[in-house]
Amino acid sequence: MPILVTGGAGYIGSHTCVELLNAGYEIIVVDNFSNSKPEALKRVGELTGKRFISYRADLLDREELEFIFTRHRIEAVIHFAGFKAVGESVRMPLEYYMNNVAGTIALCQAMAKFGIKKLVFSSSATVYGVPEKVPISEDFPLSAMNPYGRSKLMIEDILRDLAVSDTEWSIGILRYFNPIGAHKSGRIGEDPNGVPNNLMPYITQVAAGKLNRLSVFGDDYDTPDGTGVRDYIHVVDLAKGHLKALEKIFSSTGVEAYNLGTGRGYSVLEMIAAFIEASGMELPYTIVGRRPGDVGACFADPTKAGNELGWTADKGIAEMCEDAWRWQANNPNGYEEESIRMEQVRS
Ligand code: UD1
Numbered sequence: 001m002p003i004l005v006t007g008g009a010g011y012i013g014s015h016t017c018v019e020l021l022n023a024g025y026e027i028i029v030v031d032n033f034s035n036s037k038p039e040a041l042k043r044v045g046e047l048t049g050k051r052f053i054s055y056r057a058d059l060l061d062r063e064e065l066e067f068i069f070t071r072h073r074i075e076a077v078i079h080f081a082g083f084k085a086v087g088e089s090v091r092m093p094l095e096y097y098m099n100n101v102a103g104t105i106a107l108c109q110a111m112a113k114f115g116i117k118k119l120v121f122s123s124s125a126t127v128y129g130v131p132e133k134v135p136i137s138e139d140f141p142l143s144a145m146n147p148y149g150r151s152k153l154m155i156e157d158i159l160r161d162l163a164v165s166d167t168e169w170s171i172g173i174l175r176y177f178n179p180i181g182a183h184k185s186g187r188i189g190e191d192p193n194g195v196p197n198n199l200m201p202y203i204t205q206v207a208a209g210k211l212n213r214l215s216v217f218g219d220d221y222d223t224p225d226g227t228g229v230r231d232y233i234h235v236v237d238l239a240k241g242h243l244k245a246l247e248k249i250f251s252s253t254g255v256e257a258y259n260l261g262t263g264r265g266y267s268v269l270e271m272i273a274a275f276i277e278a279s280g281m282e283l284p285y286t287i288v289g290r291r292p293g294d295v296g297a298c299f300a301d302p303t304k305a306g307n308e309l310g311w312t313a314d315k316g317i318a319e320m321c322e323d324a325w326r327w328q329a330n331n332p333n334g335y336e337e338e339s340i341r342m343e344q345v346r347s
Pocket of ligand 1: 084086087124125126149178197198199200202214215216217218227228229230268291292293294298
């Protein structure tokens with residue numbers, strides 16, 4: 001019986017689809033392609049040599065969603081679909097709550113209607129707000145600093161309420177730290193719209209000459225070199241964590257949250273050095289002021305995922321940088337390249 005993957009064309013979604021297919025799962029993808037491209041799914045098919053069905057559909061389209069549940073005997077859902085840009089969420093809070101929170105409610109309602117009560121949800125380390133200390137474990141207090149973070153926290157609360165209301169639900173909440181890197185093939189990777197907000201896609205675009213220089217946001221944090229420290233995790237390790245979470249929800253009920261991180265923090269300056277080493281490229285940068293809303297250090301205690309899911313991240317920072325660079329170098333315009341080439345062929 002297939003696994004429904006919402007947002008399967010996105011960065012983490014597409015890498016998880018590859019791992020699911022390679023592990024022999026049947027998948028059905030639902031994506032509205034608001035922030036992703038069908039080309040990503042085409043490449044997932046090429047990489048795995050497997051065929052799968054995908055729907056261009058919005059979770060808020062109840063009729064379409066129920067049609068999909070009627071058509072396929074879905075066994076469990078991995079729910080990636082959601083908006084994820086912090087700055088944008090501050091400017092467009094209603095869109096974020098509608099898409100992320102209402103979209104998840106609509107999905108859970110459809111699942112309940114069809115008696116499917118197994119869910120893996122994409123949450124974020126952002127739900128820890130400003131952590132009192134590091135490493136961060138799952139029992140730390142939760143808070144949010146912006147509408148994006150609040151939407152993740154609201155969904156977590158809703159899922160916890162749902163599991164209390166009906167004990168047949170089995171829900172795994174995965175709190176991602178900082179996913180970077182790409183599939184080894186260089187065929188799928190992160191394809192941000194416009195100027196990237198996150199560090200690694202910004203770095204790769206500077207190295208590629210698409211952006212002039214990197215701004216390092218602050219060097220006066222209480223960290224070894226003063227720059228922000230984060231727990232970067234290879235997206236393929238993260239994808240594999242979803243398969244472990246899936247196994248877990250098949251064998252238990254209730255709701256549990258797991259940190260998916262490496263447990264090791266790297267500063268912005270360490271990331272710059274690692275990237276230069278891995279790519280052999282130059283990376284001009286300037287130290288500027290802090291970015292509002294940033295915390296100094298954020299890294300995971302991943303013990304719970306190790307003990308309860310049997311999952312640990314095993315790819316190191318050099319591999320993350322090499323893979324991120326291969327994706328950028330091979331796809332200077334992300335997934336656009338293919339459609340631009342097609343246009344050129346036609347004209
Ligand atoms: C950001 C979001 C977070 C979200 C996560 C994943 C903010 C405040 N936080 O986390 O809610 O869950 O992305 O999408 O946006 N940096 C620079 N220069 C840059 C970009 C980043 O120095 O051009 C620094 C940051 O200050 C930080 C580190 O690099 O210390 C990582 O930044 P980023 O990749 O944006 O991730 P987070 O801030 O951890």
